Amino acid sequence: MAKALLGYLGGPTPDQVRETAALRRRVSDLENEVLRLKVENDGLLATLRERVDLVTAEDLAEPVAH
Known part of the structure; x- marks a missing residue:
């Protein structure tokens, strides 16, 4: 199942790595x-x-004086 989520061959794509890094930075900022x-x-x-x-x-x- 994990292979289906990350792609059958290899690990995460460069786009996924960049998005993960951006999301981690955003979480840290928040x-x-x-x-x-x-x-x-x-x-x-x-x-x-x-x-x-x-x-x-x-x-x-x-x-109270008005």
Whole structure:
């Protein structure tokens, strides 16, 4: 079955090798992007927690001026 998928004679074609390399690079790029976004998200969550900690019950009870 594997021979049918890769071709009966020889291994993968040069086009398949290039496509596999390109796909691996793309996966690596996407993994790096996910990591970057996680770090950014963690920073945003930390900032949000700091701001929420600064809000007091009195701040919440006061009416908002429009």
